[in-house]
Amino acid sequence: MKRCRTPNTKVCRMNEVCSPYYDPDFDSLPERIYGPACRVDIDNESLEDCTIVTIDSVKKQGLLLEVVQALTDLNLTISKGYISSDAGWLMDVFQVKDELGNKVTDKRVINYIQQAIGSNSLTSLTAKARPSSDSQPGEPKAIEMTGKDRPGLFSEISAALADLGCNIIEAHAWSHNARLACVAHISDQSADTPIDDHRLHAIEDHLTTVLRATTSKSAENPNQQEAKPAGLPKGELSTTTRVERRLHQLMLSGRDFDRPPEQTRSPTPGSDSDDEERKSSVVSIESCVEKGYSIVTIQCKDRRRLMFDTVCTLTDLQYVIFHASVDSCEGYAYQEYFIRHADGCALNTEGEKDRVIKCLEAAIERRVCEQGVRLELCAYNRVGLLSDITRLLRENGLAVVRADVATKGEKSVNAFYVRDISGNNVDLDFIKSMKREMGAIDLSVMKETTNSQPASNERPKLSIGEILKFQIERLSNGFIAIK
Structure with missing residues (x-):
């Protein structure tokens, strides 16, 4: 082949000859020989009432x-699940419903x-999170x-951000055992002005x-009461489960599993039902000496995202799940x-077992609101909107627990x-007064429950949340129910 004499020539054949040859089929060669590293099968034929998702994959920590997390992102309910890993291979079978x-x-x-759980799962999830955020001049900051939680703290945080001219694009907050964890996505009140590092x-x-x-x-340790950049990979804040996992980690680092002394149980009106619910949640740990495993058993009321919460906690505590049902x-x-622990050891000491039990109990309780009422509000976004809403809640004696x-x-x-700070139920007088003060804000109210499906075929009775909802429909001509 003719050698290129001038180095400045735009098309140089010598470079084309000397460049390394790339075969696009080479990367898929191991997969074609040994089979794919991860196979996902969706079966809608075997069972009448649910879909079976089967995953065969090479085992790795966190898989x-x-x-x-991928199933939870789609708001799928896992009714049954079987996990088994042996000899470096993992098989998961889940029965799910929408x-x-x-x-x-x-x-x-x-x-x-299939894409999220497959070999390109991380890329797929990141790409679906917010594809155009990198090109925006005023990209939100996390x-x-x-x-330590106190009445009105979330309202104070919202007011502080409004005073600083910050618009809250997205926020998630949990309160449990007198601890608060919050992840907020903020931008400048002017969309064209980014928030610089200073x-x-x-x-x-x-x-x-x-x-x-x-x-x-x-x-307390001052480092446990602070605001700092969110410990999440860039572009993944829009994935709710990734934010929720970070909230689990923040609560865990804040030791919310240690019940504060001021929360000792005393007989108060309405506390009997809470005690019964806590007693119905049982976490125990046994040893399987023959196989070198520790067996963690959890029995509690079912709800959505329960498996996500428990698997999150065990993973963040550096434990590897080998088998599960x-x-x-x-x-x-x-x-x-x-x-087993990541170092290969089982839970040998009573102190370690007690800590794991407390952490799992806390993970189950964080998402459940005792005597809680869910308020759903929709309005045109503006700087200070969240501050105004939370201020009204605080002035009416309500504490935001989530x-x-x-x-x-x-x-x-x-x-x-x-929930009411004094432990009383939320009455209609509060709803009417809050509706008048909020003006053009659509409001929906419902009773928070931990059971996603009725236990029997009996006709359900109207709950207090449904009564409140019907009353609000009469108060507001422009009522919008937010699913």
């Missing part, structure tokens, strides 16, 4: 959590499951906050001051995990789980 309790028949959902540090310092502003001197029947869940805030187009969709 089970990725699978459960939000309406039916089989999964949507081709788009099926394709998403901040996480942890601290201003972000100033916002974090201000929020840290709010978190540490208590009436009495706190004996999950079952739910008539609103009750039974889970069994065969685990919050999910999201922006859809020009509207802000807010879901709050609230």
Whole structure:
């Protein structure tokens, strides 16, 4: 072949000859010889009432959590599950249903499951999170906050962000055992002005001051009451389960599994039902000496995302799940995990077993609101909207125990789980007064329950949440129910 004489020539044949040859079929050669590293099978024929999802894959730490997370992202309910790993290979079998309790028949959902759980799962999830965020000049910034909870703290955080001219694009907050964890996605009130690092540090310092502003001197570690950049990979904040896993980690690092002394159980009106629910949640650990496993057994009321919460906790505690079985029947869940620590050891000491039990109990309780009422609000988004809403809740004596805030187009969709600070039920007078003060904000109210399906075929009675909802429909001509 003729050699190229001038080095500045635009097309140089010498370079074309010397460049390494790339065979596009080479990367798939191991898969064609040994089979795919991960196979996902969707079966809608074997059972009448649910879809069977089977995953055969090379075993790796955290894979089970990725699978459960992908199913949870689609709001699928896992009614049964079997997990087994041996000789470096893992097989998961799940029986799942959609939000309406039916089989999964949507081709788009099926394709998403196969792509998300397959070898390119991380790429698929990241690409679906927010594909255009990198090109926006005012890209939102993520901040996480942890601290000792107090009445009105979430309202104070919202007010502080509004005073600093920050628009809350997305926020998720949990409160449990006098601890608060929050992950917020914020932008500048001007969409064309990004929040630079200098201003972000100033916002974090201000929020840290709010978190540490208590009436009495706190004996806690100051590092457990602070605001800092969110510990999430870029572009994944829009995936709800990734945010929820981070909330689990923040609560775990804040030791919310240690019940504060001021929460000792005393006989109060309405507390008997809470005690019964806590007694119905049983976590125990036994030893399987022959195989070197520790067997973790969980029995509690069933609810959505329960398996995600328990698998998250075991994974973050650095335990490997080798075998597991999950079952739910008539609103009750039974889970069994065969685990070892990441170093290969079982749980040998009583102290370690006690800590794992407390952490799992906390993971089960974090998402459940005792005597909680769910408020759903929808309004056109603006700076200070969340501050105004939470201020009204605080002024009416309500404590926010959980919050999910999201922006859809020009509207802000807010879901709050609230309960009365004094322990009383939320009455209609509060709803009427709050509706008058909120003006053009659509409001829906429902009773929070932990059982997603009725245990019998009896006609359900109207709950207090449904009564409130019907009353609000009469009060508001522009009522919008947010699913």
